[in-house]
Amino acid sequence: QLQLQESGSGLVRPSQTLSLSCDVSGGSINTRDYSWGWIRQPPGKGLEWIGTIFQSGTTYSKSSLSSRVSISVDKLSLRVASVTAADTALYYCARFRAYSRGRGGFDVWGQGKMVTVSS
Amino acid sequence: DIQMTQSPSSLSASVGDKVTITCQASQDINNYLNWYQHKVGKAPKLLIYDAFKLETGVPSRFSGSGSGTDFTLIISSLQPEDIATYYCQHNEYQWGLTFGGGTKVEIK
Numbered sequence: 402q403l404q405l406q407e408s409g410s411g412l413v414r415p416s417q418t419l420s421l422s423c424d425v426s427g428g429s430i431n432t433r434d435y436s437w438g439w440i441r442q443p444p445g446k447g448l449e450w451i452g453t454i455f456q457s458g459t460t461y462s463k464s465s466l467s468s469r470v471s472i473s474v475d476k477l478s479l480r481v482a483s484v485t486a487a488d489t490a491l492y493y494c495a496r497f498r499a500y501s502r503g504r505g506g507f508d509v510w511g512q513g514k515m516v517t518v519s520s
Numbered sequence: 521d522i523q524m525t526q527s528p529s530s531l532s533a534s535v536g537d538k539v540t541i542t543c544q545a546s547q548d549i550n551n552y553l554n555w556y557q558h559k560v561g562k563a564p565k566l567l568i569y570d571a572f573k574l575e576t577g578v579p580s581r582f583s584g585s586g587s588g589t590d591f592t593l594i595i596s597s598l599q600p601e602d603i604a605t606y607y608c609q610h611n612e613y614q615w616g617l618t619f620g621g622g623t624k625v626e627i628k
Contacts, residue, residue, distance in 0.1 A: 438617070440564075447605075447622040448556070448564065453613050461613045464521050493563065497613075500569055504611045506554040508575070510563035 403428040405494050407514035414520055419484050421514055423477035423494030430477060431456065436497040438507060439472060439479045441490035449490075451479065453497050484518045491515050521616030522546050524608055530624040539595040541623045543586075543608035551587045554609040557602075558622075568593065569611060595625075603627055 409421035423437070430437070438453035452462030454472045462470045471480040481488055492514050495507035523546035533539050543553065551571035558564040566575050568584040571591055581596040595602055608620040 440619075448558070448607050448609075448619040450609070450617040450619060453617065461616070463616055463618075495563075500611070503614060504552055504570070505613065506566050506569045506609070506611055507556075507564070508566045510565075512563055 403496065403509050405496065405509060405511035407492055407494050407511045409514060409516070411514065411516055413484050413488075413516060413518050415485055415518055416483055419479070419481040419488060419516055419518070421479045421492055421494075421516070423479075423511060425477065430474070434498075436499065436505070437472075437474065437477050438495050438497045440493045440495060440507065440510075442493070442513075443487070443490040451481075451492075486518050489516065489518045521618050522549060522610050524610055524618050524620035526606075526608055526620035526623050528623060529621065530626065532626045532628045533598050534628045535598055535600060537598045539598050539602075539625060541593040541606055541608075541625075543591040543593070543620050545589045545591075545610060548588050549610050549612065549615075552610060552612045553584075553586070553591050554611045555582075555584055555593045556607045556609065556619075557604045558607060559604040564607070567606075598625070598627070600627060 404426045406424045436455040439451040454460045469482045496509040498508045499505040525544045553571045555568040556564045572584045605622045605624045
């Protein structure tokens with residue numbers, strides 16, 4: 402059974418870069434059938450999609466975050482540059498299953514990693 | 521990115537009640553919509569995709585409908601284990617996989 406586990410620093414200073422990885426067990430990252438994504442949830446707020454990366458390396462990300470977000474497929478890593486307090490959130494990695502061309506959903510999720518941006 | 525608006529933001533219902541949650545897209549998204557269930561302290565769970573298709577293992581009391589800009593998630597008979605926040609999501613990644621704001625479902 403596929404399991405995902407987010408890891409990385411739980412405290413990041415303002416203006417620095419947030420870095421997280423997603424460890425996959427019970428399956429492989431390198432499969433044509435699935436892609437991978439990152440989602441976050443600020444305290445007391447709803448889910449916010451950050452980005453999705455495909456095996457080809459093609460990435461789609463939320464337009465308001467795209468200039469600061471970098472996702473790598475080889476280690477399923479997420480980097481968010483120039484963070485502020487608004488980036489404080491529970492960060493999830495998840496498997497993206499494509500239903501058909503251009504569409505899909507997140508069908509397996511990690512438990513999340515809380516990241517706080519504070520000096 | 522296409523905006524997704526859910527209503528209500530929260531609701532309280534009794535066990536056995538029919539619960540209806542709506543989701544509105546800022547433009548026509550055909551039937552390209554997912555629904556997730558998110559319980560406190562747990563990872564979100566994909567319930568429904570393409571507006572009405574149930575994920576494997578999801579109880580039949582959950583159903584989805586709609587197309588274009590207006591969508592509905594129905595729980596036909598609310599159970600205690602359904603207490604959660606429910607999110608809709610536009611599922612076309614080239615347009616941004618935007619989530620709605622969420623609907624918190626509680627037991628009265």
